[in-house]
Amino acid sequence: MQTLSRLCLPALVALSTLLAPALAAADEVKLGFVNTDRIFREANTAKAAQSKLEQEFSKREKDLTDMGAALKTASDKFEREAPTLSESQRAQRQKQLVDQDRDFQRKRREFQEDLNARKNEELQQVLERANRVVRQVAEQEKYDVILQDAVYINPRLDITDKVIKALNAAK
Structure with missing residues (x-):
């Protein structure tokens, strides 16, 4: 393992030495960043999807709440x-409660699975639209790279507001 790292280090140094002048001579690279979480929270399409889900699942949710x-x-x-x-009445009522609870847990689990599946479908559609808009912004403003996930991004590279405005303007 140490031998491999000793061999790789000089190769990486040589490679970076060769690439540095090429990168310096190249045109400036234009980077951008899009915060997907903000798009899911703030874009009109995401808000509409959330509202659609609430309408679609509100009755089942109320039924579950009532059942609980x-x-x-x-x-x-x-x-x-x-x-x-009496002992027999107690056993009978206890069995009824256990059956009701099992039915309630099953319905709640099915509800959660259905809600998660539909939420994923809706968010996927929002993400596909957002990615089309990101590509449009990137082409119009001549970005070389647009990132969606990063540990740290300088706020000047964040183009999320532009993407949200373009998403909200698009039909």
């Missing part, structure tokens, strides 16, 4: 009445 509340009420009632019930 009914289950909690039934469970509380069972807790209060359990000491006065």
Whole structure:
């Protein structure tokens, strides 16, 4: 392992020495950065997708909330009445509660899976539109590279506002 790094280091130094003059002689590279999270939060298409999802899933979410509340009420009632019930009644009501809870958990899991799948579909469409707009901005303003993920970006390279404005202007 050490031998490999000792061999690679001189090669990297030689390569960078050869490339440095070529890069200096080349035209200045124009870089840009797009914050995808901001696009998902601020672009009208993303807001419309979120609203569409809320409308599509609001009834199921309300039904689940109601079902959870009914289950909690039934469970509380069972807790209060359990000491006065016969053994068979207690076992029967306990089984009913377990069945209701299992059904509730299954429906909640299915709801979450369906919501996540639809959210991914909608966000993918927003991302595809955003990427088309990013390409348009890059071509119009002659960017060489547009980055979407980075640990640190100088704010002067951030073109997210331009992309959001272009996305919001596009139909």
